[in-house]
Each structure stands twice: as structure tokens, then as C-alpha cells.
Amino acid sequence: MDKLQYDNLYKFLVSLGIVLIVLPVAALVFLFNMEPILISQADYDLLSDFSLQMIATRNKLTSYFISIFPWVAGILTCIGIVVLLIGIFKWVGLQKNLDKKLDAEAAIQTLNLLKMSSAEVAAKIEEEVKETVSIEAPTPPVSSAVNDHSSAMNKYIEIEDLCFNYFTKRYANKYSFERNIRMGKYCYDFIGVSKLNNIDLIVEIKYLKIAAGNSRMIYDVFERVYNSGVNYETIAHRNFKCVVVIVTPKEELPRLENIVETYCKAHRENASRIEIKCMAEESL
Incomplete structure (x- = not known):
């Protein structure tokens, strides 16, 4: 006293x-x-x-x-x-x-220790570019293949940077974001550590130059992202919410939204576990 x-x-x-x-x-x-x-x-x-x-x-x-x-x-x-x-x-x-x-703060420190190296980030982006390019242009002209690949890599990096800036500005009061994290076999584009509770954001970014023909790949992404969230919950001992952001040119946005709407109707249970954002790259 x-x-x-x-x-x-x-x-x-x-x-x-x-x-x-x-x-x-x-x-x-x-x-x-x-x-x-x-x-x-x-x-x-x-x-x-x-x-x-x-x-x-x-x-x-x-x-x-x-x-x-x-x-x-x-x-x-x-x-x-x-x-x-x-x-x-x-x-x-x-x-x-x-x-x-x-x-x-402890979760953020842990994520900082799990950040991917520059080589790992480059390999991740290259894999994602190959995944989309193989659908959008399965047989590109040999003369332009190298330039197209380099351009696609740069475009993907640009889109990820724009999305990261978008999320950090929009959700700065609720989340602290870390990017390019590897936990086990899963790579994470962004992880938003909640400042209010223990429900963190698992954010996956996809850039599709052409929406048509990517339905199967988009569905696989939804399933893979949810599994990565389960992996995060197991390792970090924190709950999660999955957010898939699919960016496409403005003229392709209606087709992309139709694909996502079809998926949500056919897979209501899976769709309820994931927040899906379709965005025009011009809006970023």
C-alpha cells in the first residue's frame, strides 16, 4: 500500500x-x-x-x-x-x-525468421508464371519466348508489389503484413498478422492476363490456399482466414467474375472458407 x-x-x-x-x-x-x-x-x-x-x-x-x-x-x-x-x-x-x-509481435518475429531468400522468391514467381503461361499461351513463338517470360516475371512482381501496397494501406489498422514466407512445403505471398485477435490473413495473389481457360487452375488455387492455411494454423498456433486476390486486365474482369461465381455456386462449402477478390489491375 x-x-x-x-x-x-x-x-x-x-x-x-x-x-x-x-x-x-x-x-x-x-x-x-x-x-x-x-x-x-x-x-x-x-x-x-x-x-x-x-x-x-x-x-x-x-x-x-x-x-x-x-x-x-x-x-x-x-x-x-x-x-x-x-x-x-x-x-x-x-x-x-x-x-x-x-x-x-512474437508471430511477426517468427515470420521474419521464415522469410524466403531472393532465389526462393524468384523460383516461386517463375513457377506461378509457368502455371499461367502454359494455359494462356501453350505454344509461344520461340523467338519471343525469352522476352515474354522475362516480361511475365516482371509483371507478376509488379502486381504482387501493388497488391502488397494495397493491403498494407487498406488494413494497416488491423494487420501487420509480412510477405514471401515459407512454412514447410507451402509458400505464402502475404501473411497479415492480426492486431486485434489471433485470426490472421493468408493472402494469395494470382495474375491472369486472360481469364478464359483458367477455371481448373483457379479451382486448384482455392484448394491449395486453404490447405496452406491449415498448415499455418498447425505451425503458428494461430487461426487463419484465406484471401485469394485474382488480378486481371479490366476487359477480362467480367469473365473472371463469372468463373468465380460458378465456382462458388458449385462448391459452397469450400467457397465459404475463402474470401475471393477479383480486381482489375488498373484499379491498383
Whole structure:
């Protein structure tokens, strides 16, 4: 009780509540431990009028204190209990938020340790480019194959950068994003660690220059992303929400939305586990 906790309001309320509860008890102990004035009648008769008046005043004040003490003690105790309960309730809530923040910071530190190397990032993007190019242009002219591949790689990197900037700006208050993470056999484009709870975002970016003909590949992506979320939950011990962002040129957007709508109707259970965003690259 010598040192009240002033570093936040709720700790102060807890300390104040304890003081208000203990104060009546301390006053009662003090009252019972007061030593009475014991003097002989002869000494009493020799006291001056001023001393007699002081003794009478003290006895009067003591009697008055004893008469009102039960009421004062009851009021202070009730106020103390209310203040204590408010302080504890608010303090616990504040502590839970602090724990969430510490858990999120620990998760971010872990993700930083699992970041992919530059070579691994390049290999991941090349694999994704091959996956889409094989559908969009299965037999490209040999003379332009190298240039087309390099252009597709650069385009994919550009789209991922734009999407990362989009998400970090849009969800900065709710999530802290890390990108290019490998956990086990799965690679993650972005992972958004929640600042509010333990439900993190698993974000997968896909760029399709042509939407038509990619239905099977898109369906496979949805399934793979969900499995990567399960893997994340197992390793990081945090819950997850999958977000698949499919970017395409503006003129291809209606076709892409039709493909996604068809998938959602045919696979309602799977679609409910994943948030799917179809975006025109011009909007980024």
C-alpha cells in the first residue's frame, strides 16, 4: 500500500479500491489500540480547566466517531468494492489486449525468421508464371519466348508489389503484413498478422492476363490456399482466414467474375472458407 500503481488508470482504480476497503479496518484497529488516559482522582482534581476541557472534547469526538463509524465504514467499503471491481474488469481487458499485441509481435518475429531468400522468391514467381503461361499461351513463338517470360516475371512482381501496397494501406489498422514466407512445403505471398485477435490473413495473389481457360487452375488455387492455411494454423498456433486476390486486365474482369461465381455456386462449402477478390489491375 506504500506505492500506488499510477502507470495506468485501471491499476490506480484497483489500488484506490483496496485503500477504501482497508481504511475502515485500519481505523478500527487504531481505535482499539488507543491507550486510555489513566490518572488518579487526586491528579484529575489538580488538572487545569483547559486540560479538563481538552479531555472532555476528546471524549466527545471519540463518542461521535464511534456512533458514525459503522455508516462511514459501510459506505467506504461499498465504494471501494465498486471501484475495485471496475478497475479489475478494465485492467483485465487491457491486459488481454496487451497479450494479443505481444502474441502478434512474437508471430511477426517468427515470420521474419521464415522469410524466403531472393532465389526462393524468384523460383516461386517463375513457377506461378509457368502455371499461367502454359494455359494462356501453350505454344509461344520461340523467338519471343525469352522476352515474354522475362516480361511475365516482371509483371507478376509488379502486381504482387501493388497488391502488397494495397493491403498494407487498406488494413494497416488491423494487420501487420509480412510477405514471401515459407512454412514447410507451402509458400505464402502475404501473411497479415492480426492486431486485434489471433485470426490472421493468408493472402494469395494470382495474375491472369486472360481469364478464359483458367477455371481448373483457379479451382486448384482455392484448394491449395486453404490447405496452406491449415498448415499455418498447425505451425503458428494461430487461426487463419484465406484471401485469394485474382488480378486481371479490366476487359477480362467480367469473365473472371463469372468463373468465380460458378465456382462458388458449385462448391459452397469450400467457397465459404475463402474470401475471393477479383480486381482489375488498373484499379491498383
